[in-house]
Amino acid sequence: DSGVTQTPKHLITATGQRVTLRCSPRSGDLSVYWYQQSLDQGLQFLIQYYNGEERAKGNILERFSAQQFPDLHSELNLSSLELGDSALYFCASSVVVSSTDTQYFGPGTRLTVL
Amino acid sequence: DQQVKQNSPSLSVQEGRISILNCDYTNSMFDYFLWYKKYPAEGPTFLISISSIKDKNEDGRFTVFLNKSAKHLSLHIVPSQPGDSAVYFCAASASLTTGTASKLTFGTGTRLQVTL
Numbered sequence: 434d435s436g437v438t439q440t441p442k443h444l445i446t447a448t449g450q451r452v453t454l455r456c457s458p459r460s461g462d463l464s465v466y467w468y469q470q471s472l473d474q475g476l477q478f479l480i481q482y483y484n485g486e487e488r489a490k491g492n493i494l495e496r497f498s499a500q501q502f503p504d505l506h507s508e509l510n511l512s513s514l515e516l517g518d519s520a521l522y523f524c525a526s527s528v529v530v531s532s533t534d535t536q537y538f539g540p541g542t543r544l545t546v547l
Numbered sequence: 548d549q550q551v552k553q554n555s556p557s558l559s560v561q562e563g564r565i566s567i568l569n570c571d572y573t574n575s576m577f578d579y580f581l582w583y584k585k586y587p588a589e590g591p592t593f594l595i596s597i598s599s600i601k602d603k604n605e606d607g608r609f610t611v612f613l614n615k616s617a618k619h620l621s622l623h624i625v626p627s628q629p630g631d632s633a634v635y636f637c638a639a640s641a642s643l644t645t646g647t648a649s650k651l652t653f654g655t656g657t658r659l660q661v662t663l
Binding site: 491535536 | 591592596649650651654656
């Protein structure tokens, strides 16, 4: 158990809908990262937050947005869903004290868009 | 553009023998490299890392080798055990250059099966 929690574990929805994925980082970690893993692909970095502020952005679609709240949990919002958005979405957290801080991953949310 | 490549989608090794997983990268800005292990229905778990100032890092049965000139790293598992069966992801970042923990760029993974 990494200490990073993600809800829900599974999500099935229809095209055009909007969903929210939730992540709670490990106690003491200030930074949250979101990654997407599509079928047979590596994890693709989406976005990073540090202490409530956006720190870095990857290949995140405009239909996707995220935020980190004062209690440090984060939410990833996916809207106008398309079939191609079906994937595993992972959240990771780290302390961000040094440049080699380990990112600890949650179990992921499996999103299926029908 | 796949900046981190794991060209072997799968590898089968007998228990007790050495497992060697390979990874190549193209971005010369990468200076910190990690291996993660992933079991089904779980998130990736950190295994071992190496910074670009080293060419070898060892942790128990796991050793990572880095060849900067070839832009190649490998993970050696000796001896391999059935519990090592999982998908192994190579990841890289430019953390040392940026001075802060930054995004990871992952390979597509190698599925290791350790047989009895």
